[in-house]
Amino acid sequence: MIRALFVRRLAGLAGAAGLLLLSGCLDVPHPFRDPGVAGRSLARNAPPARLAIPLPAAALLGDEAARTWSRDIAAALLEQTVPAMAQPVRPGDWWLRLGAETRGGLVIPTYSIMTPAGRVRGSGEGVGVPAAAWAAGDADALLQSARQLAVPITGALTGIQADQMAQDPHSLKHRAARIYFSGVKGAPGDGDVALAQAFVASLRDAEDAIQDHPREADFTVSCAVSISAVIPGGTGHPQQHLQLVWRVLDAQGKESGAATQLHDIDAHSLDGPWGEVALAAAQEAAAGVRQVISRYSGRDNVPLPPPVAVPPGAPAVAKVPR
Structure with missing residues (x-):
């Protein structure tokens, strides 16, 4: 009923009411985002704000090719918003142990995500590369390998962050996000008030709680409305x-994301009361805002399972490369 009223009121739409979630603001895993002093004190062995990638000595590559590959992986991870650096491991660093092994004419790249204590927290392997191209240090082959590996590595890092959130009783996996809504500006008619009231009513649920002041808010939401001639x-x-x-x-004032709604309306049809239009628009916007918060905070991410127990007699800790 509400949706039908919404569409009728916005007669002359170029298409159905739309919600655009701005690209570049949503698909950000933030696996190493600094959680602040309180978060660091609560997280278990929380990763720092960087992932070190030392020179891979066991990658079946010469020194120059190994250096190129590690730099390619760092660049590919940066594209995935992971702050990786091709550099020696420093105290307190989480780091990436890269390697490779041969199987039937192919070289299989491997990776392990290492804690500062030198323990494996996650591992995997990439797509095989023809052995001749790998041995020659072919630049294109190394670059493609790096870009392919960056995807599962980023996924594993996101799972590690989700596991830490699951262990933290104060994280957004265990409580509603505290949201300060600063209001709506620029709407014609009674839109500023009607949209604000409808949005607050639509956003409240078990995952999100609206509060009356910005102090200690996890997120701040605002809405700007513009209308053309x-x-x-x-x-x-x-x-x-x-x-x-x-x-x-x-909480630091950094943009986490944005949801944009675009409509073509009959001229001046919203110069008075918005009525059901405000309710339908606010419900749609609340869903978009909830998605932004969930993706940015990682509260819906699946925790990475604990690593498999080390067999008796096997080394439990890897030597940290210098």
């Missing part, structure tokens, strides 16, 4: 272009 409509009715941008900032 009257333009001729394709149906013969003058139209206006309506844009609603719901911005989400984290």
Whole structure:
């Protein structure tokens, strides 16, 4: 019923009501994002703000090719928003142990994510590379291998962060996000008030709690509305272009993401009461904001299972390369 009223009120839409989640703001795993003083004190062996990638001595490559491969992986991880650096391991670093093994004419790249204590927290392998290309240190082969490996490595790091959140009773896996909503600005008619009231009512649930002040808020949400001048409509009715941008900032004021709604409306049709339009738009926006918060915070990520127990007699700790 609400959706039907929404579509009827926004007569002349170029398409159905739409919600655009801004790319570049959502698919950010933030596996090594600094959780702050309180978070660091609660997390178990929390990773620092970087992932070291030392020269891979067991990669079946010459020194120069090994150096190139490690740099390629660091660059590929940076593209995945992981702050990796091709450098020796320093005290307190989490680090990436890279290697390779031969199987039937192919070289299989391998990786292990190591804790500062030198213990394996996650491991895997990449797609095989023809042995001749690998042995020659072919630049394209090394680059493609690095880009392919960056995806599962980032996934594992995200799972490690999720496991740490699961162990932290104060993380957003165990409580609702505290959200300060600063309101709506720029809407015609009673839109500022109607949208704000409907959004607050739509966002409250077991995962998100609206609070009245910004102090100790995990996120701050605001909405800016803009409307264009009257333009001729394709149906013969003058139209206006309506844009609603719901911005989400984290506790440090950094943009976590944004949800944008775009509509073409009959000219001046929202100059008075918004009514059911405000409710439908707010419900749609609340879903987008909830998605931004979930992806940015990692509260919905699946924890990486603990590593397999080390067999008796096997070394439990790897030597940290210098």
